[in-house]
Amino acid sequence: FNLFTMLYSVPTTHLLPPGGYIPVTYANSHAGIKAFCGRNDGLVCTSSNVEKIFSHILDRGKRVFFMPDRNLGINTAVSLGIGDEYVIADPFSLETLKKAAEKKLVIWNGLCIVHKVFTMDHVRKWRRKDGSFKIIVHPECDPEVVAASDHSGSTAKIKKMVESSPEGSKWVVGTEYNMVNRLKTQNSDKIVEPLSKSVCVNMSKNRRRNLLEVLFAIRGGDYSSQVLLSPDVVKDAKKAIRRMLEQ
Incomplete structure (x- = not known):
């Protein structure tokens, strides 16, 4: 049970608390989560521009529903001086989101294991x-x-x-x-x-040899490594990315 499952199994009206919340997702998230944001007037952010994105939304009188990294959300809230204006969303209880109407920021309870x-x-x-x-x-x-x-x-x-x-x-x-x-x-x-040795096993999977093999395959007309997404996911995910780039 995770964020991706939640977004595709629960009605959007149950996930976005009342009060004009705008969904924002970290750039490293699943394409489907980006698409969810795109469909709901939301956008993508990076760790470089997350403060700017949050400020843009808050300045418009809206609130932020941030996914999926709890620590990035909390640290950004503290940096913006709204460290007492967030609530952590419990992925196993929709009641958390229903009680969040008075907060400026709802943060998904995810984290980076690294x-x-x-x-x-x-x-x-x-x-x-x-x-x-x-x-x-x-x-x-x-x-x-x-x-x-x-x-x-x-x-x-x-x-x-x-x-x-x-x-x-x-x-x-x-x-x-x-x-x-x-x-x-x-x-x-x-x-x-x-500070301590902490390796990302997923990032380590991407090696130059793998890239070279894919490039040689493409040159030979072999597209078997192509990642295919549904047109709707692509369309909506692009909306979220485009909104970020327009800020």
């Missing part, structure tokens, strides 16, 4: 080990980890902050391990360490 690995113990360990390290984490980390770090931000922000820092800077980075390793390799004039 960023859930990072804990306050990891932060405290690095503080004790060397206080000269700056800790920067992704906003999919638990709110207390984000609050205890020196900085938080999207993958692009993390990359920019490390790259633009002075030679000899020391960084502890709380995000996917292979990303941290690339930062370390590409910034050899700095010290870059992972």
Whole structure:
């Protein structure tokens, strides 16, 4: 039982609480979830523009129904100064959504297993080990980890902050391990360490060899690896993506 199942088995009127909620989904979500947002005047966001998207909706007097990452939703709410204006949606109880009419933000109770690995113990360990390290984490980390770090931000922000820092800077980075390793390799004039080792097994499935095999297959007229979606899903998902790009 998950968000995708819920969206396609429960009437839309039961999922969108009363009070003018606009559905917003993270860019890494399923195409069907993007389509759900597209059909209901919603849009897609990334960790780089999520604050801008939330603000755009709230400034219009609407409310946000955010999916699927709980931590990204909470940390964005805190950053926007509305940390007391959200409710976590329990995927096993529609009563949560029915009671959410007074909140500006309803957040789905999902999480990223990669960023859930990072804990306050990891932060405290690095503080004790060397206080000269700056800790920067992704906003999919638990709110207390984000609050205890020196900085938080999207993958692009993390990359920019490390790259633009002075030679000899020391960084502890709380995000996917292979990303941290690339930062370390590409910034050899700095010290870059992972907050803890947390590998995304799904991202690791995408290898250059696989890409090369697909490209050779296409050149030979073999389209067996093509991902096919229904026209309705494509149409509605594009609406959600287009709305994001128009902001």
